[in-house]
Amino acid sequence: MNVHFIAIGGAAMHNLALALHNKGYKVTGSDDEIFDPSKSRLEAKGLLPQTFGWYPEKITQNLDAIVLGMHAKADNPELLKAQELGLKIYSYPEFLYEQAKDKTRVVIGGSHGKTTITSMILHVMHYHDRDVDYMVGAQLEGFDVMVKLTESNDFMVLEGDEYLSSPIDRRPKFHLYKPNIALLSGIAWDHINVFPTYENYVEQFSIFVNSIVRGGSINYNEEDAEVKRVVEASENQIRKIPYQTPKYKVEDGETLLETPEGPMPIEVFGAHNLNNLAGAKWICQHMGIDEDDFYEAISTFKGASKRLEKIAENSKSVAYKDFAHSPSKVEATTKAVKEQYSDRTLVACLELHTYSSLNAEFLKEYKGALDAADTAVVFYSPHAVEIKKLEEVTHEQIADAFEREDLIIYTNPKDFKDFLFSQNFENKSLLLMSSGNYGGLDFDDVTKLL
Template structure:
């Protein structure tokens, strides 16, 4: 991209990745403006810190003018957004987030991490290891990481960029999957499990997007995939001329007193992550890093102090007999893997697993059957959903019986009131028992600190 093009306006600047891109471009010296009809934390404080917070909420077509070099359109905006309509009328270049990120990385080696699960963690591990050894790199990742202020970093001199590649839509006016926009040199597929029913109404259509991603690997490029995931293996093992295929599987490990150790020959390396998926993620990241000059010895040195990505099996509280853990899990494969991971890490403890149904897919009555058996590793299963979320997403109402039938478990404790769910949790005896909270939402703004104090 021509670096003289420095006047950029963000429509829906408050988005989780959008505000991070705005800050990254601000740090590069670009003049940034933006609008949004609602901005929450942490976006609000971060934008305010850099003087990028809009003075008022709402859409302001007057912010669109001929002095702009580009408009970046976020997913939160609608097709009839007044600022978008004005930009189109004026002929101003409109980018989606992935389009603009690609333009910013034309001269870099692009590594894109894709998959229905694990992509945030794999991307985060790669970023952590590169930083540990003071390598120059740019990145875009979907979760906050320890030691990084923002989730996007762009520079003029970094030779490589690490991108978490999402299969979701690029923008309200572009239904291409984001990960196809980045034109990777090295691509990774962690696993494929149907999600986003609102965009991909059948499993076949969903899987096809990952097939396209793999086919986009250029000659001389590398495709890395998990050989323990059936669909990733079908896609990854296809013959593609002059493309190097690299497979990985669960890293050998042991668990001792609630700590997971990687087994490397005669060495046991303690790590802070746990669960089979994370042990796959570790090996996936290791294979990618080998392709850009990080040796196994270096990897094992750096991985020991990786704290994990925010909200990915993140400890809220822990003592000698109880742990409270929160996770971003929401899709069926993630729920199953996350509950199993906590149960295997603490086999001697009972597990109370709470899942919030918050996404379009999880609240869709026709999709609920995909969750059949996903809570089977929990001793006590709890499901929460907010009827207002159903109304907001314009979905057909669901009942506790619908949920129990979909999950295949008549013993589930189903709540549509968060306070009633918390009251149920307070009644539990928490000695030698763990609490797992899974959601891409907030459990209706549940105060985790207060919950932690209540359950001690």
């Protein structure tokens, strides 16, 4: 099969391109800019475009399919040529569904936790040598790719993102997978540039539950009131199986999970991650892994990349970075680190970096999100606001939103870095939360602070 990728350099797109190449497809692609790690990974497989830009002449009748990435615009010259020729154009999730339509599709949805839960499931399967197809949104230890496709595997595990499918397909990705087995971890308003009201956002999850194949099943976090309401209100003829956070305790900086065999030490920590673990256990059991085998495997799970990732540690200090940016993730992650190291001072630094977090109206959702931190710092770049063509967010709006009188706010990358590097981190925990890099912070330098 001959497949061309428009915007091949994206995190998801390049991984799908690599998966198809590994499956024996002929893959080509274009993009106007490609950065590492996508660039070097594509280059290693001979898939990196020779020159960057859009070339309509690459689009011919010889192509069996076009995969269109979100980075491309609706007036992309290659897309227009493909439409003119009447070629089959797929969004990323549509193409994944085509690859998985004859398999048992396992889809993990939710505003938060979906990458971690998907990663936990894949870790357990890998540990027990159970080969499955998959698509996950983070690089995992022991896995060389984020997308795997085969002809032979029975299951495909998909991280179900609620963001849009492509520039010409405005449906959320997870509406297209039609799961046989599904999970819903949590609902907390996000992506306000696409879903301008809370009600509109929640509706997407109702559609997801109703898209589950008749006779299928959904495991859902019953501790999340909105998840519980959405799942239980659905009239879809599916099995509905609730789960909740299992019992655990923290002793001397180690989390012990209660199991039928007694307390078991695990690498991940925080109530939100234990809740994720409970959901992952159910899904693995649906996929043929018994409880004892799940516990044996999950005890070695260290976490997904950029999800509470430990970047430095000594006997008296520890530093983590986390992808957390939405209010619910920030609150859960901050509480988790404080609980794990309760006898240490927690310095929590949040970068407001996404469309939602830089929206003055949405900011109030962050009320209380950093309350578990002893020292709370917020950084945002006015330049990022400018690039995203949003109205300027003021110092006062941030202070009012978090409702914390001692909140430290920086808008200058140098000032933030000076603050960070002037700290004495003895008997402290450092938590850096961002989907960006604080205006150019080198995380390797941070490891030298401890």
